[in-house]
Amino acid sequence: MSVADLSRIDTWLFDLDNTLYPLESGIGVDISERITTYVERLTGLPRDEARTLQKHYLDQHGLTLKGLMLNHGVDPDEYHAMFADLSLEALARDHDLIAAIARLPGRRLIFTNADAGHARRVMDHLGLADLFSEVFHIESAGFIPKPDPESFQRLIAAHGVNPATTAFFEDRALNLEPAAQLGMTTVLVGLSAEANTDPFVDYRTMGLTAFLAEARVKETA
Secondary structure, eight states, X not given: OOXXXXXXXXXXXXXXXXXXXXXXXXXXXXXXXXXXXXXXXXXXXXXXXXXXXXXXHHHXXXXXXXXXXXXXXXXXXXXXXXXXXXXXXTOOOOHHHHHHHHTOOSEEEEEOSSOHHHHHHHHHHHTOGGGOSEEEOTTTTTTOOTTOHHHHHHHHHHHTOOGGGEEXXXXXXXXXXXXXXXXXXXXXXXXXXXXXXXXXXXXXXXOHHHHHHHSEEOOOO
């Protein structure tokens, strides 16, 4: 793959979970299992049916929590509390990634469907907190998750983002489609990225660190 030309980019927009750390860390499995247990207790459904409902809400709304709020009146603070003691020991601090992000000129923002507390814990653990000026989390979006176009519009309004000079990095292709429609440069990250054929994906990479380190970026004075 040729080196990505990102020399016109001055706003760097990153998803958090499974993007700034690899899916294979296993943290996502722990998160998913906790959500299944929550849905199981909330609804009284057998575990397999609770997991099916969980995935249905995820597919329908982009976030299981959104379906639980709309259909079961779930309080988001109560929901997010179950992740407060989530172990992050499987996440290793990647100093090469830190250096690769630090070289990016302009603003760096997080755009995540996670809550503020989880985002801060993960960023602190990974040593990334000081590299990003803002975190646009699910509370910031008024609980309208990606890939809903309204979530993107709220991000743009809140932070004065110019899509034409913004690159968005994500591990879920469906979250890149509205970004592409707005004119953002889209980068799909993860082990399955290279097999993706969606026309709205501009770049694909299995490894974020090498991609960022090698990308052509705007020269700074």
